[in-house]
Amino acid sequence: MLTVQIFTFSPIQENTYVIYNEHRNCIIFDPGCYDEEEKQTLAGFIAQNGLKPVQLVNTHCHLDHIFGNQFVCQTYGLMPCFHPKEDEMFKLAPSSGLMYGLPFEMYSGPVKHLKEGETLTLDEDTFSILFTPGHSPGSLSFYSATNGFVISGDALFNGSIGRTDLPGGNYDQLIQSIKSQLLTLPEDTLVYSGHGPVTTIGAEKKHNPFLTD
Secondary structure, eight states: OOEEEEEEETTTTEEEEEEEOTTSEEEEEOOOOOSHHHHHHHHHHHHHTTOEEEEEEOSOOOHHHHTTHHHHHHHHOOOEEEOGGGHHHHHHHHHHHHHTTOOOOOOOSOOEEOOTTOEEEETTEEEEEEEOOSSSTTOEEEEETTTTEEEEETSEETTEEOOOOSTTOOHHHHHHHIIIIITTSOTTOEEEESSSOOEEHHHHHHHOTTTOO
């Protein structure tokens, strides 16, 4: 069984996830640690629990989800993994940081591309890679059927959806992504979003004002 640890980082209040198993191996999703204190919070948790980070995954590449990429890569020798359609967002992130008054050290090494329909593995556990664009052109979600949860990035939130007024955003595409890729999951599936509290697929189908007809 997998354990999910949530950190909320940066002035943008982004959710970073460390998901680990009984072998103490872990995947870091969307490291949003911005300042030194937040970076040490992340590293301290990993050290105190004897974890070994084996993959770094970005659901998408808006700045708040990649603030900590360079730190994670330097500290654990990993490269970021994301959809190829996020390449442009990745390149835009440093200028976005300056525009929002949030400059950060940008990762500049090699990256690995993930594509929809593939699987992400952590030892015996697998995640289905779901293509959920609309908030960003190459947004991905990661579904663990065995463990009953999905990492949704900024596609689906508790009571809301990702904004679509940023470069590459598309409202109709996002609604279609959510309905076809996420709302088709079992209703008791936990949704770990890029911002805000945990929810379930069933709760969003019933109560999310963007998704109820």
